[in-house]
Amino acid sequence: MLKAHIIxxxxxxSVDVQLNLDQGCCLGLFGASGAGKSxxxxxxxxxxxxxxxxxxxxxxxxxxxxxxxYKRTIGYLTQEPGLFPHLSVSENISFGIPREQASEREQxxxxxxxxxxxxxxxxxxxxxxxxxxxQARRVSLARMLARKPPVVLLDEPFxxxxxxxxxxxxxxxxxxxxxxxxxxxxxxxxxxxLKRLCPQRVVVLExxxxxxxGTWEELSRAxxxxxxxxxxxxx
Amino acid sequence: MRGDRHWIARAGAAAFAIALLYPxxxxxxxxxxxxxxxxxxxxxxxxxxxSLLLTGLAMAIIITVGTPMAAYIARCRARERxxxxxxxxxxxxxxxxxxxxxxxxxxxxxxxxxxWLERYGIVMTNSATAFVATQVYVGMGYYVLGAVAALDAVxxxxxxxxALLGVTPMRVFLRVTLPLSKxxxxxxxxxxxVRAIGEFGAVVVTAYYPSGMPIQLWVNLQSFGLxxxxxLLVVFLAVxxxxxxxxxxxxxxxRHA
Numbered sequence: 070m071l072k073a074h075i076i077x078x079x080x081x082x083s084v085d086v087q088l089n090l091d092q093g094c095c096l097g098l099f100g101a102s103g104a105g106k107s108x109x110x111x112x113x114x115x116x117x118x119x120x121x122x123x124x125x126x127x128x129x130x131x132x133x134x135x136x137x138x139y140k141r142t143i144g145y146l147t148q149e150p151g152l153f154p155h156l157s158v159s160e161n162i163s164f165g166i167p168r169e170q171a172s173e174r175e176q177x178x179x180x181x182x183x184x185x186x187x188x189x190x191x192x193x194x195x196x197x198x199x200x201x202x203x204q205a206r207r208v209s210l211a212r213m214l215a216r217k218p219p220v221v222l223l224d225e226p227f228x229x230x231x232x233x234x235x236x237x238x239x240x241x242x243x244x245x246x247x248x249x250x251x252x253x254x255x256x257x258x259x260x261x262x263l264k265r266l267c268p269q270r271v272v273v274l275e276x277x278x279x280x281x282x283g284t285w286e287e288l289s290r291a292x293x294x295x296x297x298x299x300x301x302x303x304x
Numbered sequence: 305m306r307g308d309r310h311w312i313a314r315a316g317a318a319a320f321a322i323a324l325l326y327p328x329x330x331x332x333x334x335x336x337x338x339x340x341x342x343x344x345x346x347x348x349x350x351x352x353x354x355s356l357l358l359t360g361l362a363m364a365i366i367i368t369v370g371t372p373m374a375a376y377i378a379r380c381r382a383r384e385r386x387x388x389x390x391x392x393x394x395x396x397x398x399x400x401x402x403x404x405x406x407x408x409x410x411x412x413x414x415x416x417x418x419x420w421l422e423r424y425g426i427v428m429t430n431s432a433t434a435f436v437a438t439q440v441y442v443g444m445g446y447y448v449l450g451a452v453a454a455l456d457a458v459x460x461x462x463x464x465x466x467a468l469l470g471v472t473p474m475r476v477f478l479r480v481t482l483p484l485s486k487x488x489x490x491x492x493x494x495x496x497x498v499r500a501i502g503e504f505g506a507v508v509v510t511a512y513y514p515s516g517m518p519i520q521l522w523v524n525l526q527s528f529g530l531x532x533x534x535x536l537l538v539v540f541l542a543v544x545x546x547x548x549x550x551x552x553x554x555x556x557x558x559r560h561a
Binding site (some may be wrong): 118143 | 469483
């Protein structure tokens with residue numbers, strides 16, 4: 070489904086990471102802050118351009134050459150909700166829906182499902198600039214899901230939220246991933262968040278390199294590096 | 305003590321503002337009865353028409369050509385951007401009279417481009433075309449530099465997020481970049497407008513005819529004296545100032561909101 074080899078040299082860090090993701094699976098990218106997780110994800114999304122390597126999603130070649138962002142069939146969620154402040158919540162959510170599709174019955178029902186499940190009815194017509202941080206994350210999630218992307222990239226989208234909201238959002242994501250059947254790469258430096266999102270498979274990065282991959286159990290049993298051991302240890 | 309200092313600062317600021325606005329008191333100066341006879345009124349109203357129509361046309365050209373240019377510069381790497389901005393500064397920094405002379409030589413019948421244009425009936429001295437061209441040269445730099453700053457203020461990540469939602473670059477510009485930068489663009493345009501509609505030094509060389517308001521003010525001053533200048537001056541201020549002033553005030557308000 071997704072194959073990527075990201076080579077990106079930065080002044081402070083050199084990233085060289087290979088990833089493979091099957092249809093409908095979830096892959097967690099784990100590591101300390103500054104390990105290169107977000108860089109890998111940004112390169113896959115196209116927010117940054119790799120120096121070398123390749124990115125393929127299904128039959129679509131993202132890189133090289135760099136495919137324009139609007140042709141990339143992915144959903145990308147970051148710490149910043151990135152809502153368009155001049156639009157309402159509903160306009161934000163429908164933003165990526167082509168006009169000719171927006172009036173189709175199926176599309177209308179889908180947006181209504183997202184609205185109800187993510188509890189957005191009360192803010193539906195509110196300006197996006199006036200909603201709270203937690204609400205903005207839910208709107209941002211709905212906006213991403215509105216297009217039913219086959220691959221979803223999550224770059225610490227729950228950072229700074231309270232535990233209850235994080236739990237709700239993770240449950241929502243799991244629900245939608247099963248319903249839509251998208252594949253997912255999630256980045257986080259909190260093991261407990263990533264464990265719930267991607268319980269099966271995790272790739273550990275340190276200094277821009279993969280130091281270990283496997284199940285969470287394997288990681289806990291025999292962490293490849295002392296740093297990983299300390300990241301997995303309870304507080 | 306602290307309160308006293310605050311009041312002293314405020315009084316200083318008030319004195320500064322009064323000094324800046326003091327020239328406006330001349331509108332009430334005793335220059336004799338204002339003259340608005342038909343021989344003054346006719347050319348004056350014609351000059352208002354010329355200024356509004358042709359400056360409006362110049363602004364349309366500036367927006368059409370300058371906005372894509374500004375969008376391009378706003379996305380350039382730092383070094384390339386510096387080159388474009390340095391180039392755009394040249395017409396801004398050029399003394400208006402020098403610009404007028406250079407334009408007359410470059411586009412007038414003495415230059416090869418001017419001679420070639422004249423063969424197709426496009427006269428680039430003392431014509432509406434020359435008037436508009438001069439205003440475009442005078443205002444373009446102000447608009448593009450201001451527009452670059454306005455477009456720059458729209459977060460790049462927001463535009464990339466929009467693109468990742470499957471929206472083409474043109475639609476991202478129209479639906480995200482433009483709405484979020486519109487006030488900044490309006491400020492840039494208002495600067496270009498004020499600069500162009502009030503231009504005298506360059507226009508007096510390139511397009512004495514058709515006479516716009518600044519030229520007509522000069523003609524009235526020379527031919528009839530101050531009483532014939534004042535009515536047109538009031539019209540000139542009423543046409544040139546309020547809209548740009550309002551846009552700047554709105555922009556400041558939004559910045560501090």
